[in-house]
Amino acid sequence: MSQPDARPGLFERTGVIRTIIALIVLICAGLVVAEFFYAKHPHFGFDGWFAFYPLAGFVAYCFIVLAAKMLRPALRRNEDYYNERDRQALQTPMRDDDHE
Amino acid sequence: MSDWLGHAMASPALVLMLGAALIACLPRWLHGVWLLVIPAAALALLWQLPMGMHGQIGLFGFDLTTLRVDGLSRIWATIFLIGSFLTGLYALHVDDRIQHVSALVYAGAAVGAVLAGDLVTLFIYWEATAIASVFLIWASRTIKAHIVGLRYLVIQVISGLLLMMGTIIHYHATGSIAFDHLGLATPGGWLIFVAFGIKAAFPLLHNWVQDAYPEATVSGTVILSIYTTKLAIYSLARGYAGTEALITIGAVMTIFPIFFAVIENDLRRVLAYSLNNQLGFMVVGIGIGTPLALNGAAAHAFAHILYKGLLFMSMGAVLHRVGTIKASELGGLYKSMPWTAAFCIVGSMSISAFPLFSGFVTKSMILTAAAENHHWIAWLALLVASAGVLDHSGIKVPFFSFFHHDAGFRVREAPLNMLLAMGATAALCIGIGVYPAPLYAILPFDVDYSPYTTAHVVNQLQLLMFAALAFVVLFRSGLYPPEVRGLNLDSDWVYRRLLPRMGRGIHRGVTALRAKIVAGLAQLAGIAQHWLTEAFGTNGAAARTWTSGVMLLWVTALLAAYLLLYY
Known part of the structure; x- marks a missing residue:
């Protein structure tokens, strides 16, 4: 099924990856500059602060991912934790109780 | 008619x-x-x-x-x-x-x-x-x-x-x-x-x-x-509609599934958490209950069924061809399944609410309604949740299956009918995003709402692009949690583990108590038996043979007592 490719795929070349990242950074920079060029209609006040949405996006994203990462040790268990894995053969009788 | x-x-x-x-x-x-x-x-x-x-x-x-x-x-x-x-x-x-x-x-x-x-x-x-x-x-x-x-x-x-x-x-x-x-x-x-x-x-x-x-x-x-x-x-x-409690319930619903989606390995389960989070947006809309909010909930349900279906379809196609849907096993599938990858990205951009995609024109109605009715906490929750959506459905699902490191799977592209279904759904997602008027026309209330204002487009792009930038920063610095095999505990733990365990514990306790009671009763019965044997057994007091001298003494004593009592 798998065979090693002679050359890396389009999205594995460092040049392409660098270009994509550079594009994201450029767009972000452009979006900060755009702050000066449109009329804001804040509903609450704080949503009219300079660069509120860029900051909200960046901070919220980091908070979510890092908080989830910290939760993982508490929540993660073995894949067969509940002992409901399919036995290889259906003929094998299921144990109806999971004695550890 | x-x-x-x-x-x-x-x-x-x-x-x-x-x-x-x-x-x-x-x-x-x-x-x-x-x-x-x-x-x-x-x-x-x-x-x-x-x-x-x-x-x-x-x-x-x-x-x-x-x-x-x-x-x-x-x-x-x-x-x-x-x-x-x-x-x-x-x-x-x-x-x-x-x-x-x-x-x-x-x-x-x-x-x-x-x-x-x-x-x-x-x-x-x-x-x-x-x-x-x-x-x-x-x-x-x-x-x-x-x-x-x-x-x-x-x-x-x-x-x-x-x-x-x-x-x-x-x-x-x-x-x-x-x-x-x-x-x-x-x-x-x-x-x-x-x-x-x-x-x-x-x-x-x-x-x-x-x-x-x-x-x-x-x-x-x-x-x-x-x-x-x-x-x-x-x-x-x-x-x-208009039940205040739903605003709180919906806001919680948008936030908490996100954390599970970030650390879940089964990509169809990631999408199930993401589905939960999207339902939260609709529940908030219903809780607000104004015509704009209810229109938003209805429009969002409409768009959501399409882009969520599209994402499940693309992950289903991967499962169909590769045989697994675990993020830890996948990667590099864009080489084998380019069309599926493209359709998946359309679904991802729609759910993330990029301008020109369906989520943008529907989710914004709910956010606008929340803002107009001054529910600032709910509004902030929805904003944070929007950044979260970008992570689990916008980036994680397509990135770890179709890109990331090449896992070496060389499979055929999805069957033609699957591609047609995904293509049609993707076309609808883009169609609604580019030209929302027909969708707005069938909403329950008359709407006067325009999603494409400069401020809205710029703000949404700022939110999403900076969240994407955060992904780049976290991923390149190695802070992004890796995809690993495993199962995450959730509330089902209560009825799959805690309650059965408590049931078994109670069963064990009752069994032990019964055993103790039976043992106690058996001990009592033993004592009683012993006492009876003492009294009436073959060697008991009642079965002893008495000498005639002793009998005579007792009879004399009884007669003396009788005489004493009646005299």
Whole structure:
């Protein structure tokens, strides 16, 4: 099924990856500059602060991912934790109780 | 308008169910045609029905209204039927009569439920969705799917029973079974609210979604993702619009599944958490309850069914070809499945609400409504949740399956019918985003809303692009949590581990107590036996032989006592 490719795929070349990242950074920079060029209609006040949405996006994203990462040790268990894995053969009788 | 359209028989729900009955006996080669013709015919019928209450029949002494066509029910029935058509196309290659029949019965029941004008009709279709849908899980034909299906069915039936009890109490209190605004003022209203809440996957009542959906078949998961939860959203919109509690519930719903989605390894389960989070947006809209907010909830449900279906379809195609859907095993599939990857990205951009994609024109209505009604906490929660959506559905799902490091799978592209279904759904996602007017035209209330203002487009792009930048920073610095095998505990732990353990603990305790009591009684019996043996046994006092001297002494003593007493 798998065979090693002679050359890396389009999205594995460092040049392409660098270009994509550079594009994201450029767009972000452009979006900060755009702050000066449109009329804001804040509903609450704080949503009219300079660069509120860029900051909200960046901070919220980091908070979510890092908080989830910290939760993982508490929540993660073995894949067969509940002992409901399919036995290889259906003929094998299921144990109806999971004695550890 | 021909008068047959007013009869209960002229129901799009019955069209689907009769179609299902026919599929059960038609030869295999006709299934394909039938799976597409039936939803199309039902959709045509729906739009022929005049607005108003139709299909009155008598049942159990109640006058039932089986067809209520108004703005709210029609948009829901429309998207259910479009979903049925698209999933029919997606499942065309499946050679499994059970799945085709249950898919159509399930869709029919869901359409019947949203068209129900009274609570009894709603209850009948509500239970029908539960029973029809479980076969899509069992159709995986694994032991795990069997167990999960049973658990799913139990929870769905509990929801149905609560609905029935609530309906009975409501009927006794008000004398009416009409399914209109119910509210939380009465006990019946509360029971029905919880029944809806179970199916809408309220926080802590949610886990059946993440438990069951990823265990269904490839096409079964797509079908399941459409109906049950959105039927509950419709029911909440019908019965509990403007209920303040829903704003809080919805805001919590948008936030907490995100954390689970970030660390989950099974990508179809990631999407199930993401589905939960999207339902939260709709619940907030219903809680706000203004025409704009309810329009937002309806429009978001419409768009959500399409992009969520598209994402489940693309992950289903990966599962179909590769045989696994674990993020830790996948990567680099864009080489083998470029079309599937492209369609998945359309779904990701739609759910993330990029401008020109469907999520942008629908989610923003709910956020605007929250802002206009000064619910700043809920608004902030929705904003944070929007950044979270970008992570789990916008980046994680396509990135770890189609890009990231090449896992070495060289498979064929998805089957043609799957590609066509994904292509059509993707076209709808973009179509709604670019030209939302037709969707806005069928919303329940007249809207004067324009999503494409400069501020809105810029702000949304700022939010999303900076969240994407955060991903780049975290990923390149190695802070992004790696995809690893494993299972994450969720609220289902309570009924899958804690309660069984407590049950076993109680059983053990009672058994031990019984053993102690029996042992205590046995000890007492031993003492009693010993005492009796002492007294009456062969060597006991009562069985001893006495000498005549002793007897004479006792008789003399007794006679002396007798004499003393009577003298």
